[in-house]
Amino acid sequence: MKRLTVTRLGAIGILLSTAALADGHIDNMTPQDLLPRAQEEGAVVVYSFTSRIGRVETAFEEAYPGIDLQGFDISSTEQIARLKAEAQAGVTNADVIYISDTPVVLTELLETGIIAPYVPPRVADRVPEEYRSPLLAQRLSTKVLMYNEESNPDGAPIDNLWALTTDDWRGRVVMVDPLQRGDYLDLMTEIVLRANEMSTAYEAHFGRVIDLDGAANAGERFIIDLFGNDLILVGSTDDVNVAVGAIGQDNPPVGFTSYSDRRDNADEGWALQVANSVVPAPGIIFPAVLALASEPQNPAAARLVIDFLMGDETETGGPGLAPFYVAGDYVTRTDIPPHPDAVPLDDFTAWRIAPAETATIRADVGDLVLTLQ
Structure with missing residues (x-):
């Protein structure tokens, strides 16, 4: 410039x-x-x-x-x-x-x-x-879990974020590198801030109390397990959208991206839809x-x-x-x-971030993500 x-x-x-x-x-x-x-x-x-x-x-x-x-x-x-x-x-x-x-x-x-x-x-x-x-x-705006509704006409293929850490979703979750785009680091930070909700969701999904295994809380444990499950990191939101939303896929991945990118479904040949029913939340709104x-x-x-x-x-x-x-x-x-x-906003289940609170631990979460890459 x-x-x-x-x-x-x-x-x-x-x-x-x-x-x-x-x-x-x-x-x-x-x-x-x-x-x-x-x-x-x-x-x-x-x-x-x-x-x-x-x-x-x-x-x-x-x-x-x-x-x-x-x-x-x-x-x-x-x-x-x-x-x-x-x-x-x-x-x-x-x-x-x-x-x-x-x-x-x-x-x-x-x-x-x-x-x-x-x-x-x-x-x-x-x-x-x-x-x-x-x-x-x-x-x-948002960074939320999205899925391919053409391949999943009955709704989102998962109902709990912890499913993303299981073998069924190994190498099938896509996200922009949080160290390259701040909104995605804010998403990771919010997961840590919502550790109590993540712990409850773990028990609901696996039927047992979470073993932190060295993590500080359930939010950190989720991030560690997500990265350990061959999370795919890409360079841009459009890269996520293509991977998740492209029509004609038999077994597409899911990914964290912008809910508003559904606006391009018809023009781009995507079938993106938000997983609004996933617990404890599909992501963040900011x-x-x-x-x-x-x-x-x-x-x-x-x-x-x-x-x-x-x-x-x-x-x-x-x-x-x-x-x-x-x-x-x-x-x-x-x-x-x-x-x-x-x-409707009142029915949208994404977490609303509190920027001042996010700022207090954001750098620490970034350090955690760095160790996992």
């Missing part, structure tokens, strides 16, 4: 930002107020953990001519490393950060002042407090958050993008939210109805 420098338009944007910040108004501006300032800035750079930013780019530029949205598809793990390196070098490349992996984002980006919160006033009263602070969550760079080069355009990504006043949020209004993503705005093809 080329390094962005402060152009004449960028300098104008900084001057406008300084004036707006001086009177405290920019965070309270409506999209109509922001637009002329954003058009003077002329551009806005977004780091996004999802490739769907390409669709947002097209829709945003159609809605707001004269503003060049430059979207970069960068995983959360890579974003965190890049933003820290840029901050150390005194460089601000991104205006808007769209990211998951909140346990690390909160501690290494927000608390250190690399990013800053922003909640568009237009939607503030339609997003619950838990999703407005400390950062604005646009939607809830916030996908939006933030500003602490000193964006295009402050008005940056705020306009975040407002756009939160959806318009139509029933399903319009073009800004359209890439994310899919089964398996749960938008945080209370006035937008759930996607009709998704498991």
Whole structure:
């Protein structure tokens, strides 16, 4: 990616930002107020953990001519490393950060002042407090156990996570390497945090009390046994989706991936479905958050993008939210109805992570995973 420098338009944007910040108004501006300032800035750079930013780019530029949205598809793990390196070098490349992996984002980006919160006033009263602070969550995303519903028309082929550690599933469970993608490490961490539930599930599956055999708890024991059962680690979520979901398989594997990737079943020739009935849970559900760079080069355009990504006043949020209004993503705005093809959020059994709690042991779980590879 080329390094962005402060152009004449960028300098104008900084001057406008300084004036707006001086009177405290920019965070309270409506999209109509922001637009002329954003058009003077002329551009806005977004780091996004999802490739769907390409669709947002097209829709945003159609809605707001004269503003060049430059979207970069960068995983959360890579974003965190890049933003820290840029901050150390005194460089601000991104205006808007769209990211998951909140346990690390909160501690290494927000608390250190690399990013800053922003909640568009237009939607503030339609997003619950838990999703407005400390950062604005646009939607809830997932990393959950998925199976091939073409090959398993009667439902998921397992009903308990511990089945994945048995001979029947040796070499038939797929996951992105947790040391390469933070959301998957968050999944492993949540399994450890839910050790009591994992212990109960063990007894339900095997009919006996768990023998920790040197592990600290039942969550750690599960991770050790899962890796020891020839877990297949791959490089990307799409690799999981192809392995699990490709149609025409007689005995496909299962894998941990994003529930929302079901949206591509028809286009990609997949038959992905979530194993929502598995105990104690199929995986995790977590916030996908939006933030500003602490000193964006295009402050008005940056705020306009975040407002756009939160959806318009139509029933399903319009073009800004359209890439994310899919089964398996749960938008945080209370006035937008759930996607009709998704498991209702109240019935979705995935664990909701608590980012601050996850952060306390995440590094230790990463060390455990490292020893198992």
